[in-house]
Amino acid sequence: MSRARSSRVISSVDRETELALVERLRRGDADAFDEVYEGFNTRLFTFLLRLSRHRDVAEDLLEETWLRLVKHARRLRADTRLGPWLFTVARNLYVSYSRARMLEDSAATSLIALWPYSLQRASPFEAVAAGELERRFERALAMMPATAREVLLLVGVAGLDHSDAADVCGITPEALRQRLHRARETLSKLLEQDAAGAPLLGGMTSCPTR
């Protein structure tokens, strides 16, 4: 777990530098890929890990995201914005994964209901969170529906602005603002419940949709 914020560097890179990176990627420049990778890898992985709550899944989806960038590098539009592009791919891969997973799991649902132990486990972040407040945030985030969690992650953790986050989710900026507002309320309620010692109910029972 890294607390480094180096991954945020590229978000402050001016547009001209980003356009130059895109141009170099289009030409197949591997050094340009390295720069983009350095800039986004940590943020992408954190986003995927908090969405999926499984390190191995997040790593697989991360790899696939980068492979997609390489695959489409030559066909990138000259004015591509790398952050929204990468988060859109990562998010869509997660949606596909969770849909496939839900289909697989539907057959086992009745068996899981009979399982005698609680399925609520600590998220990877919760396990290593340094402070009690961080742990509460991680627990609350892990309990949120995926659609609410993803907007909070995109805006709060990945640092995308509302317009870019809306593009990633495939919704209008206005719909994103509403979704963010509801997500924020849900998070506040979960934090209050957690502080009061009430058990956190719910969990990731849905996958993001358009």
Add this chain to the structure above:
Amino acid sequence: MSDPLIQRLSALPMAAPTPARANRIRMRCRARLLKQAPPEPRVFAPRPRTAHIWQPVIAMLGAAYLTAVVVQALRVYGLP
């Protein structure tokens, strides 16, 4: 972002894939990107001289054949 809740979220720890996995991903992508690099621009070698000789000969034969066809057609229709 002035929202304290969002600010708190932005202060949560970041995560990174295991170094071995991260390195493998990077290497794999680099290799694939280099593999896709455009081929070296072709250097067009001058065609062999024989091609230059045959082309006008074939063109002349074609023209002669077409002329003969036109002449035959005019004869069939009785035109001078």
